[in-house]
Amino acid sequence: MHAIRFETFGDPSVLKLTEVPAPTVDAATALVRVVAASINPSDVKNVAGAMSQTTLPRIPGRDYAGIVEAGPAEWRGAAVWGTGGDSGFTRDGTHAELLAVPVTSLRRKPDNLSFEQAASVGVNYVAAWCGIEAAGLKAGETIVLIGAGGGVGGAAAQIARRIGARVIGVDRHAPHADAPVHAIAEHLIIGAKDVPAEIRAVTRGNGADVVFDLVGGVVFRSAVNSLALRGRLVEISATGQREVHFDLADFYHNESRLLGVDTLKRDLAASADVLDALTPGFIAGDYRAAPIADTCGLADAAHGYRKVAAGTAGRIVIKPQQ
Template identity: 70%
Template sequence: MNALQIRQFGAPETLELVTRAEPALGPGMALVRVEAASINPSDVKNVAGAMKQTTLPRIPGRDYAGVVEQGPAEWVGAEVWGSGGDAGFTRDGTHASHIEVPVASLRRKPERLGFAEAASVGVNFITAWSGIVEAAQVKAGETLLIIGAGGGVGGAAAQIAHHLGARIIGADRHAPRPDAPIHRLAAHQVIGAEDLPAAVRATTGGNGADAVFDTVGGVTFRTALGCLALRGRLIEISATGQREVTFNLADFYHNESRLLGVDSLKRDLTASARILEALAPGFEAGVYRPAPIAETVSLRQAREGYRKVADGIAGRVVITPNAGDAA
């Protein structure tokens, strides 16, 4: 099998293109031919050495879609999709022609999605679902503020919250793409106000947001906290710019606020599969749409794909590991 490999941490250029033997399957495992695998910002951070749990050498990559080649008879030939917070970190990941996965993690790919589209869902939608549905338990009629609304996770969050019947307000320091989900789903135009708490309260009759999904974190934490309505829930998934934050504890408890941390890396391939199973009907019905694909690259071109993700390309970069590559 052909694969990208991290032998030493560094820039995307340090990734090696290698040929390795296909894994010998153990009990309860399946072998999937990877037709498409997206590159996430966390994959770039992994290569750079930012993920302490990663052991080397390691094949990176979290999201994939492909065809089962070996495993239980009822699964062989099935088109599947998956993602996992263990893939690419503590077990070999998806940026390869094949991946070994637990049979328990296998889920059939929505027929409506092509392989590249299905491989662009994982991290974005699993993170959004974990924050909005599992952690904050956002309900119909509630107001959700999404900070970083123009990004991949923000776009997924907008779609899930809209499907739940929530009222959505988007905030982003950059103008989102015209086709970003936030433009079609937000109750208000995306807010880029200097005083975000005041702007949010002005659009909510002075109440604030029932829940704030902060996809940026760190530098936006105090701003996000200031946007909460009474008993509001703040979901944090990142710590951009600063890992330690301060806030007024008296204001926090007087408002009966809730602070919720969500880390998609804690959901391995099998746990992530359960979330994808819950999301699948929405994709089959066209309620949910993956982020637009900016570029498709081969394994040989994948280092440049990593570089573009590191530079903040809009849209998804997808690797097609079996598109004629040879290591």
């Protein structure tokens, strides 16, 4: 089969189109023909050497949608989708014609999603779901999304709306025109110098029940200072700085909670359970996949990686048969 693979870490130029043996399968493993597989920023970071767990040589890629070619009889020919924190890191990933996955990770693709759309859901929605689940967000509560214009921010806004929470978006720059947060957020705070003050101004001085910080690091102090009494702060990133400082007395007097979420700790099977939880929202039309900015074949995958590295709005999707 054909795949893109890297044998050393570096920029996207280290990705090479190569022919490798098709994966072997057993009773616990299914073989999926990949129809579509998106490129995530974490895939770019992986190739660059930012993920310490990655072993080489490696086929990258986390998200996919495809057709089961070999496996249990009830799954053969089924259209499936998936993602995983092990895929592309400690096991060969989705940027290939064929993919071996645990049978326990197989999930049927919602019929109202195309293969390209289904392949664009995984990382963003799994991160959003896990963060909101960790915070225990409830109907009627207020959630602040810092970095609301990004892929995870858009997914989190849609999940929070389905729960019945009030959404406030925060970002340094105005999100692109079709970002979900525009239609969902009651307030959208752009480029504020004092984010906690702005949050309290629109929450009658209370602050947020949940702050989902999608940036981390450089905005951590603003995030923790935006919490209401017994508020929960969820961190999934450490942009700009790994070590942060805050007033510990203020933190415990406010009875604040600090929660970390790492989707890389959820392998293909664990991520499949999250897709189960997300599926009703996609079937109902409450969630939508991010827009597809471009598609490419395996031969042009390195170019697709460069687009993602440059911050292209929308999803770049590899179609191995293209």
